[in-house]
Amino acid sequence: MLETGLILRALARNKIGALLIALQIALTMTIMVNAIFMIQDRQHQMQRDSGLDEANTFYLTNTVFGQDYNIQAHLQTDLHMIRNTPGVIDAIQINAVPLSSSGWSMALQHEPGEDKDAVGSAIYMVDEHAINSMGLELIAGINFTQEDIELRKDGQSTWPAKTIITKAFAENLYPDDWQSAVGKTVYISQTQPMQIIGIVKALQAPWNGWNGVERSMLVPFHRESKGSYYFIRTEEGRRDALMPIIEKALAESDKERIIRRVTTVEDTRKRSYRQHNATNKILTTVVITLTLITGFGIVGLAIFSINRRTKQIGTRRALGATKRQIMSYFMMENFIISAIGNVIGCIGAVGLNMWLVSTFNLSPISFELIAFGVVALFIVGQLAVLYPARKAAMIAPATATRTI
Amino acid sequence: MFSYYLRLAWISIVRHWGLSLLMVCAIGLGIGAAMTTVTVNYLMSANPIPEKSEQLYYVQLDSWDVNDPFDDGLNPPDQLTFTDSSNLMRAQKAFRQNVQAQAFGVIEPEDPEMLPLIVNGRANSADFFTMFNVPFIYGSGWSNQSDESKEFVVVLSKETNDKLFGGEDSVGKSIKLEGNMFRVVGVVDTWQPKPRFYDITTGAFNESEDIFVPFHLIADEKISRSGNTNCWKPTGDGFKAFLASECIWTQFWVELKTEQEKEDYLQFLNAYVEEQKQFGRFQRPVDNRLSNVMEWLEVQEVVADDAQMMMAMSFMFLIVCLLNTVGLLLAKFLGKAPEIGLRQALGASKATLFSQYIIESACIGILGGILGLLLAYLGLKGVEGLYGDYMQGLASLDTNMAVLAVGLALISTILAGLYPTWRACNIQPAQQLKSQ
Numbered sequence: 033m034l035e036t037g038l039i040l041r042a043l044a045r046n047k048i049g050a051l052l053i054a055l056q057i058a059l060t061m062t063i064m065v066n067a068i069f070m071i072q073d074r075q076h077q078m079q080r081d082s083g084l085d086e087a088n089t090f091y092l093t094n095t096v097f098g099q100d101y102n103i104q105a106h107l108q109t110d111l112h113m114i115r116n117t118p119g120v121i122d123a124i125q126i127n128a129v130p131l132s133s134s135g136w137s138m139a140l141q142h143e144p145g146e147d148k149d150a151v152g153s154a155i156y157m158v159d160e161h162a163i164n165s166m167g168l169e170l171i172a173g174i175n176f177t178q179e180d181i182e183l184r185k186d187g188q189s190t191w192p193a194k195t196i197i198t199k200a201f202a203e204n205l206y207p208d209d210w211q212s213a214v215g216k217t218v219y220i221s222q223t224q225p226m227q228i229i230g231i232v233k234a235l236q237a238p239w240n241g242w243n244g245v246e247r248s249m250l251v252p253f254h255r256e257s258k259g260s261y262y263f264i265r266t267e268e269g270r271r272d273a274l275m276p277i278i279e280k281a282l283a284e285s286d287k288e289r290i291i292r293r294v295t296t297v298e299d300t301r302k303r304s305y306r307q308h309n310a311t312n313k314i315l316t317t318v319v320i321t322l323t324l325i326t327g328f329g330i331v332g333l334a335i336f337s338i339n340r341r342t343k344q345i346g347t348r349r350a351l352g353a354t355k356r357q358i359m360s361y362f363m364m365e366n367f368i369i370s371a372i373g374n375v376i377g378c379i380g381a382v383g384l385n386m387w388l389v390s391t392f393n394l395s396p397i398s399f400e401l402i403a404f405g406v407v408a409l410f411i412v413g414q415l416a417v418l419y420p421a422r423k424a425a426m427i428a429p430a431t432a433t434r435t436i
Numbered sequence: 437m438f439s440y441y442l443r444l445a446w447i448s449i450v451r452h453w454g455l456s457l458l459m460v461c462a463i464g465l466g467i468g469a470a471m472t473t474v475t476v477n478y479l480m481s482a483n484p485i486p487e488k489s490e491q492l493y494y495v496q497l498d499s500w501d502v503n504d505p506f507d508d509g510l511n512p513p514d515q516l517t518f519t520d521s522s523n524l525m526r527a528q529k530a531f532r533q534n535v536q537a538q539a540f541g542v543i544e545p546e547d548p549e550m551l552p553l554i555v556n557g558r559a560n561s562a563d564f565f566t567m568f569n570v571p572f573i574y575g576s577g578w579s580n581q582s583d584e585s586k587e588f589v590v591v592l593s594k595e596t597n598d599k600l601f602g603g604e605d606s607v608g609k610s611i612k613l614e615g616n617m618f619r620v621v622g623v624v625d626t627w628q629p630k631p632r633f634y635d636i637t638t639g640a641f642n643e644s645e646d647i648f649v650p651f652h653l654i655a656d657e658k659i660s661r662s663g664n665t666n667c668w669k670p671t672g673d674g675f676k677a678f679l680a681s682e683c684i685w686t687q688f689w690v691e692l693k694t695e696q697e698k699e700d701y702l703q704f705l706n707a708y709v710e711e712q713k714q715f716g717r718f719q720r721p722v723d724n725r726l727s728n729v730m731e732w733l734e735v736q737e738v739v740a741d742d743a744q745m746m747m748a749m750s751f752m753f754l755i756v757c758l759l760n761t762v763g764l765l766l767a768k769f770l771g772k773a774p775e776i777g778l779r780q781a782l783g784a785s786k787a788t789l790f791s792q793y794i795i796e797s798a799c800i801g802i803l804g805g806i807l808g809l810l811l812a813y814l815g816l817k818g819v820e821g822l823y824g825d826y827m828q829g830l831a832s833l834d835t836n837m838a839v840l841a842v843g844l845a846l847i848s849t850i851l852a853g854l855y856p857t858w859r860a861c862n863i864q865p866a867q868q869l870k871s872q
Contacts (some may be wrong), residue, residue, distance in 0.1 A: 040509065048855070049763060049766060049767065050860075052759055052762055052766070053763060055759050056756055056759045056760060056763070059752055059756045059759070060756055063749055063752050064754070066749075067749065070745070081458065095542060095554060095613065097542035097544065097552060097615070099615050124645060146503070147503040152505075153783070159469035186675070187673065187674045187675045187677070187678050188670055188673055188674075189670060189671050189677070191675050203812055219745055221670040222669075222670055223670070224670075257839065258660070259660075290542065290551075290552055292554060303824075306822075306823065306824055307740075307742065307823060309822070310819070310822030310823045311742050311746070311820055314746065314818075314819070314822070315749075316744075317748070318749060318753060321465055321469075321753075322753055322756060323755060325461075325462050325465060325756060326756065326760070328458055328462075328760075329458070329462070329759075329760040329763060329764065332454075332455055332458050332763075332764050332767070332768055333763050333764065336455075336764075336767035336768070336771060337767070339771065340770070340771065365762060384752075392741045392744075392745060409566065
């Protein structure tokens with residue numbers, strides 16, 4: 033490799049110029065790898081299964097303001113009406129909606145008592161139609177029956193005897209064998225026993241930023257409360273047509289309440305992850321502009337260094353160097369600079385990641401991502417230098433004779 | 437001389453327009469990105485009530501579970517129990533005090549044609565309005581006497597007043613809220629502190645409330661509360677039991693005028709907790725805190741992690757852009773070696789050359805700064821569009837930021853130009869003249 037030695041000696045004469053490009057590549061690498069890592073982390077969070085049949089479900093709020101209003105009777109007629117609307121698969125009353133960021137949580141523990149370890153879970157108060165209405169998958173045990181459903185008054189502190197929990201929650205309670213959770217008794221509110229009768233595959237809690245977002249439980253309650261949600265699942269493709277129909281039917285059937293916020297679960301997901309989405313878009317823009325700037329910087333500097341060396345290139349051509357050799361000289365030069373930049377960049381990327389891990393509780397970066405960054409920047413460098421190198425190769429041998 | 441150098445710089449910039457454009461774009465992008473994120477951080481951490489942020493204190497008491505401390509024992513709970521806030525309210529030990537919670541209700545307009553209105557409310561004490569300098573168009577807040585005699589009074593927001601009374605002075609009129617008649621005592625002018633410091637637990641950048649009603653109405657079950665509720669101990673049945681429980685859902689602010697008053701109030705709180713310990717409450721070590729507005733925003737981490745992370749990244753981005761500029765300026769100035777040699781041979785001193793090239797760098801910096809300002813404006817619009825109401829009104833450029841943007845561009849470009857200029861000034865004239 034005679035060429036390499038030559039390039040290194042030439043670089044040594046213009047250390048600062050080369051170092052500037054190398055540093056630029058290093059910083060680009062540092063930012064790019066960490067930004068992509070953050071993007072992937074968010075995408076991973078967004079891809080978690082909510083457990084719901086998101087495409088075909090929506091919900092609305094029902095707020096009662098009439099005095100002396102028979103909530104229980106109205107609930108029965110409302111549910112009966114919605115469930116019998118053509119196109120509706122099933123419907124329930126519920127106290128909170130997954131991913132909506134407001135809801136209830138309670139802690140469950142293996143043994144009764146005040147100072148026992150407890151695990152938090154989201155609470156969904158529903159009836160035996162919940163699994164069908166939300167599109168959940170019951171993977172062990174049984175569903176509630178109509179007899180299990182109790183009426184809950186506002187402020188009531190007692191809990192029903194049965195519950196259905198998510199698989200993730202079962203795994204947390206019984207790490208050795210989640211299936212063994214069926215039939216077990218756990219304690220809510222420190223002392224009240226509840227028997228786990230079934231396990232659903234997945235159902236997320238209302239709070240996407242909570243580290244226990246996969247832990248939820250269904251509790252067989254109808255609520256006698258002035259504010260609640262109706263959660264409705266329709267046949268494939270009929271959701272959007274049914275939303276206004278059901279809203280109108282409910283609003284007109286009874287003037288002592290307000291029906292509001294008729295919302296699809298898909299919109300709720302979008303809203304819930306809006307910040308994630310926004311951050312990802314911004315980070316993507318940063319990565320792209322950064323790569324472009326570095327690329328154009330390489331182009332600009334290469335053109336200048338070639339202009340300065342026009343005479344030398346002409347001389348080399350006159351002495352018998354082929355166009356290919358001239359081109360490969362500049363490509364090789366860029367490769368060496370990129371290599372230096374990438375080495376510094378790897379250190380920088382890991383360093384920045386370590387800072388992010390300690391300051392913002394991110395997880396450590398993967399090796400594959402760094403390797404990807406290295407390869408990507410080599411390619412960017414080579415592409416950027418391609419045009420100047422071709423220009424250099426086009427320099428006529430005669431140029432050497434003209435200006436001397 | 438200065439105008440002559442400016443002209444020279446302009447000629448040089450135009451002659452190498454491709455390279456100049458590259459530099460201006462690079463600086464513009466770097467400044468644009470940095471300013472966008474700096475602005476978001478600056479507005480998120482802005483002082484929402486600068487005139488008295490040092491006198492308003494948020495009260496925290498550690499009433500939590502002895503076996504499983506709140507926030508792993510790092511911070512006391514972020515709200516108070518109803519029992520504690522009522523006791524503190526009754527004691528009246530501060531210059532002003534306010535107990536509050538989020539509430540909601542349905543207003544039934546008199547006009548049967550109009551649909552009922554669901555409103556977000558705040559249930560608070562009389563002092564709320566004077567403590568937080570709430571501006572009024574009509575009337576004022578209610579008095580402490582109204583609180584004591586448990587009157588049904590309400591303060592409306594401008595928007596609610598527009599909806600219900602078409603913007604007229606509604607003081608003295610009545611509205612039907614949750615089935616009860618309330619007398620309007622005041623209408624608040626547009627008021628939207630950012631961050632909405634007085635209640636961060638329900639979202640630091642949420643809109644301010646539609647109505648304000650006396651806090652005691654919650655306990656009397658005349659209005660429904662909303663917001664966050666956090667319990668560690670089982671409660672008994674019914675609302676009375678809930679009020680007496682260890683659940684936290686109220687917020688307590690005090691206004692204390694001097695450092696001495698703050699000391700005294702903290703002592704009072706400590707004595708109060710010691711006293712409560714005798715009833716078997718407050719089993720954790722005494723950890724009472726008074727945080728002023730800015731401290732409270734800090735504790736509650738109002739500036740989002742995302743925003744901080746992006747600011748760090750955008751500054752690194754700016755550094756890449758500047759490195760780019762250093763390289764390009766170096767290439768450009770060294771490319772002018774023959775010209776510099778000639779000027780030196782004709783008697784130009786190093787100082788004149790230095791000022792000439794620094795002025796050229798500065799010109800590029802200013803152009804980059806202006807482009808950066810434009811990009812920051814677009815960037816902020818973009819951020820606002822992407823984040824939606826979460827960032828609504830947070831993304832706006834003020835004069836401070838505009839001056840900072842151009843200044844930052846100018847200074848950083850001059851810094852970036854220093855080394856290339858120095859190199860250019862040290863060119864040996866003899867060598868350059870020989871090769872011509």
